[in-house]
Amino acid sequence: MDTAIAPSAAPLAPRGIIRRLQSRKGREDPFSLFEEIRSAGPVVSLGPHALLVTGYTECLQILTDRIWHVPDSTWRAARGLTTEGLRATILDTLPRLNPPRHGQMRRMQSGPFTPAALERLRPTVRTLVRTHLDRLEAELNEHGRADFIDTVARALPVAVMCKILGLPAEDRALIARYSLETAVLTEPFADPAQTAAADAAAAEFHAYVMALLDQRARTPAADLMSQCLSHGHSSTERVPREELAAHIVFLAGAGVETTSSLVATAVQVFENHPDQALWLAAHPESVHQAIEELTRWDPSVQNAVRVPAQDTTLAGTPVPAGTLVHALLAAANRDPAHFPDPHTLDFRRPPQRSLAFGAGTHYCLGAPLARLNAAELLPELLRRFPGLRTAGPATRAPGLNLRTFVTLPVTLPVTRPQPVVAL
Numbered sequence: 001m002d003t004a005i006a007p008s009a010a011p012l013a014p015r016g017i018i019r020r021l022q023s024r025k026g027r028e029d030p031f032s033l034f035e036e037i038r039s040a041g042p043v044v045s046l047g048p049h050a051l052l053v054t055g056y057t058e059c060l061q062i063l064t065d066r067i068w069h070v071p072d073s074t075w076r077a078a079r080g081l082t083t084e085g086l087r088a089t090i091l092d093t094l095p096r097l098n099p100p101r102h103g104q105m106r107r108m109q110s111g112p113f114t115p116a117a118l119e120r121l122r123p124t125v126r127t128l129v130r131t132h133l134d135r136l137e138a139e140l141n142e143h144g145r146a147d148f149i150d151t152v153a154r155a156l157p158v159a160v161m162c163k164i165l166g167l168p169a170e171d172r173a174l175i176a177r178y179s180l181e182t183a184v185l186t187e188p189f190a191d192p193a194q195t196a197a198a199d200a201a202a203a204e205f206h207a208y209v210m211a212l213l214d215q216r217a218r219t220p221a222a223d224l225m226s227q228c229l230s231h232g233h234s235s236t237e238r239v240p241r242e243e244l245a246a247h248i249v250f251l252a253g254a255g256v257e258t259t260s261s262l263v264a265t266a267v268q269v270f271e272n273h274p275d276q277a278l279w280l281a282a283h284p285e286s287v288h289q290a291i292e293e294l295t296r297w298d299p300s301v302q303n304a305v306r307v308p309a310q311d312t313t314l315a316g317t318p319v320p321a322g323t324l325v326h327a328l329l330a331a332a333n334r335d336p337a338h339f340p341d342p343h344t345l346d347f348r349r350p351p352q353r354s355l356a357f358g359a360g361t362h363y364c365l366g367a368p369l370a371r372l373n374a375a376e377l378l379p380e381l382l383r384r385f386p387g388l389r390t391a392g393p394a395t396r397a398p399g400l401n402l403r404t405f406v407t408l409p410v411t412l413p414v415t416r417p418q419p420v421v422a423l
């Protein structure tokens with residue numbers, strides 16, 4: 001994969017852009033920084049071997065064209081970035097696997113995410129939504145405020161993922177902690193201290209899942225862990241148990257932090273865009289359209305990384321094989337060349353495919369589940385808590401890839417708002 005053409009001739013990225021994106025201000029509003037990058041060009045250079053891409057067309061090309069691969073263990077080894085032991089096992093999960101292994105491992109885990117399986121899960125999600133909103137109500141009644149992340153945004157997807165994967169319901173608080181602490185694993189610019197903390201949490205989570213897999217090997221149940229074990233025993237695609245556990249660890253984190261960010265963003269949006277909240281409250285049947293717009297406008301996953309397997313070009317810029325390219329999905333979703341008036345959030349916007357859930361081979365496995373959770377939760381949240389307000393600034397975990405919330409304090413105003421009038 002060594003370079004045959006010159007390092008990229010792309011314009012330089014704005015000065016200190018990664019540091020600024022990672023700052024507190026940048027995490028609160030990365031979008032003005034994405035515009036700064038866009039004004040330098042659709043493809044900009046982050047150094048001799050890395051590029052940032054903001055254009056919708058270019059990001060789609062990177063995600064769907066077969067010459068683009070994910071940076072896997074072979075790519076890492078070629079750059080002296082070899083990771084060993086458990087860290088390597090945990091990193092080598094779906095987003096860092098290329099064909100044919102990627103397809104085999106994806107098939108192994110896809111059972112719970114089919115339309116039929118999700119339809120069967122819907123009543124469970126509906127019950128869990130009610131339980132978590134009851135809990136929010138109790139917290140608000142008792143203390144006048146609550147942490148929306150702890151009470152609902154992270155707690156609900158944790159409960160749903162525990163059900164799907166087969167993790168014990170009594171361990172939900174532990175899974176919530178693991179999911180937050182391991183989120184940094186997918187961050188391309190994490191510092192060594194953050195990486196070490198995420199590695200430690202991942203090792204603990206992995207050991208926990210290994211013990212559960214041992215139990216399931218003795219007593220199978222109707223859950224994804226048991227399905228993976230039986231798949232792992234088939235003679236053609238034998239999967240070591242350490243690897244199975246790594247897939248479960250990744251899936252749990254991917255299923256929780258992304259959905260948590262989506263529904264927490266919705267709470268902020270309902271407060272800051274009351275016209276949109278009123279419209280959705282009056283048109284709950286349009287919740288799927290609202291979710292598409294919400295995830296276009298402020299997606300939980302902002303970035304996807306790829307490397308070309310051969311020399312190529314991107315928007316006319318030469319890209320040598322092996323160059324690490326960051327497809328800034330959140331910037332692509334606001335590309336004015338693709339989305340008219342892209343910075344305006346409009347639930348009535350005619351559906352147009354955004355890159356919030358990626359595209360191509362690595363298209364988000366859990367997208368239909370994220371949509372199911374949000375579609376069950378958001379109309380109920382608006383119906384039961386029409387006046388819900390934030391009671392202080394949100395805190396977010398560091399990171400460019402995931403828009404992880406740590407806390408989001410909420411409260412209810414003393415006077416109840418007027419009933420919603422249909423628009």
Ligand code: HEM
Pocket residue numbers: 063094095096106251254255256258259262295299300301303304305329355356357358359361362363364365366367369370
């Ligand atoms: C709002 C919610 C979500 C968003 C915005 C989101 C976004 C994404 C994106 C952009 C990718 C593609 C990454 C790439 O191309 O490199 C992805 C992949 C993935 N997501 Fe999600 N996701 C969400 C929810 C979920 C849920 C609920 C689950 C699991 C239950 C999940 C599991 C995965 C997995 C396993 C992959 C890797 C797929 C592969 O490489 O084949 N995600 N997600």
